[in-house]
Amino acid sequence: MRSTTEFLDASLAQPAVRVDRLSKSFRGQFALQDVSLTVGMGEMVALVGASGSGKSTLLRNLNGLQQADQGTVEIFGNPLQVGGKLHSKARRLRSQIGFIFQQFNLVNRLTVLENVLVGNLSQVSLWRSLVRGFSQSEKLRALSALERVGILNQAYKRAAALSGGQQQRVAIARCLMQGAQIILADEPIASLDPESARKVMELLTRLNQEQGITIITSLHQVQIVRHYFERTIALRDGSVRFDGHISDLNDQRLNEIYGAAAEELVLSGHAEIFSASQV
Numbered sequence: 606m607r608s609t610t611e612f613l614d615a616s617l618a619q620p621a622v623r624v625d626r627l628s629k630s631f632r633g634q635f636a637l638q639d640v641s642l643t644v645g646m647g648e649m650v651a652l653v654g655a656s657g658s659g660k661s662t663l664l665r666n667l668n669g670l671q672q673a674d675q676g677t678v679e680i681f682g683n684p685l686q687v688g689g690k691l692h693s694k695a696r697r698l699r700s701q702i703g704f705i706f707q708q709f710n711l712v713n714r715l716t717v718l719e720n721v722l723v724g725n726l727s728q729v730s731l732w733r734s735l736v737r738g739f740s741q742s743e744k745l746r747a748l749s750a751l752e753r754v755g756i757l758n759q760a761y762k763r764a765a766a767l768s769g770g771q772q773q774r775v776a777i778a779r780c781l782m783q784g785a786q787i788i789l790a791d792e793p794i795a796s797l798d799p800e801s802a803r804k805v806m807e808l809l810t811r812l813n814q815e816q817g818i819t820i821i822t823s824l825h826q827v828q829i830v831r832h833y834f835e836r837t838i839a840l841r842d843g844s845v846r847f848d849g850h851i852s853d854l855n856d857q858r859l860n861e862i863y864g865a866a867a868e869e870l871v872l873s874g875h876a877e878i879f880s881a882s883q884v
């Protein structure tokens with residue numbers, strides 16, 4: 606069996622994510638329909654689309670939280686799911702994929718540091734680790750992750766005591782502790798105030814630019830996408846309707862794809878993010 610290092614080395618020549626003809630239905634309705642796309646290592650890609658267009662379903666399928674009915678997802682050239690079944694390597698591949706949720710998904714009664722430390726553990730190992738404690742080097746790595754996301758000074762507070770923006774940064778630190786090479790973020794700023802949203806978007810951008818972490822983020826607001834992203838994939842009714850440079854996804858193109866629903870993407874929340882700050 607190959608070691609993790611060999612596994613990572615072999616992956617360098619591969620795209621980070623490759624999706625081939627992925628389809629998923631709920632009660633006879635397509636949530637994803639014949640979706641194919643490739644995301645290179647170190648890319649930062651926005652997924653846009655009106656409510657119900659399939660963004661969350663796609664992200665959940667990319668890390669195997671959910672299985673499609675048909676099609677393939679490959680991570681670093683290795684199959685994660687094929688034809689609706691998780692591959693035997695899925696667990697190892699998933700350890701390289703961090704996932705950030707709109708509602709942060711932290712364990713409220715644990716401290717910030719503990720949340721970062723347990724981020725990568727199964728439920729069983731989580732309680733075992735909490736009982737036996739963590740090694741010094743694990744704690745140092747977790748503290749370093751918190752420093753990288755700018756909230757080292759909150760390490761010993763309970764997660765529930767933090768603001769939404771800070772909690773989202775804990776979730777990102779958890780991905781760093783996990784050693785994630787890919788971060789999937791599902792509407793990561795939808796529950797945040799404009800200033801916190803700006804900080805989270807800047808942090809994701811920095812992790813992409815400075816550490817080469819591949820980032821795929823679903824977002825509702827086209828203004829934000831225009832500011833932070835170059836490549837954008839637009840979904841409608843579970844199909845890819847646009848995959849290209851954000852400058853080509855102008856208002857006219859949005860209207861062609863979404864009709865009246867384009868307003869939801871152009872006008873919804875956080876437009877003030879840029880006027881309220883120096884960005």
Ligand SMILES: Nc1ncnc2c1ncn2[C@@H]1O[C@H](COP(=O)(O)OP(=O)(O)OP(=O)(O)O)[C@@H](O)[C@H]1O
Binds near residue numbers: 634635636661
């Ligand atoms: N677990 C589920 N059970 C039934 N239907 C589902 C389920 N998950 C998603 N769907 C349906 O699949 C379609 C795509 O949903 P999805 O959540 O992926 O869209 P989205 O673009 O992320 O929307 P939003 O921006 O509102 O989160 C929708 O019609 C939704 O109702």
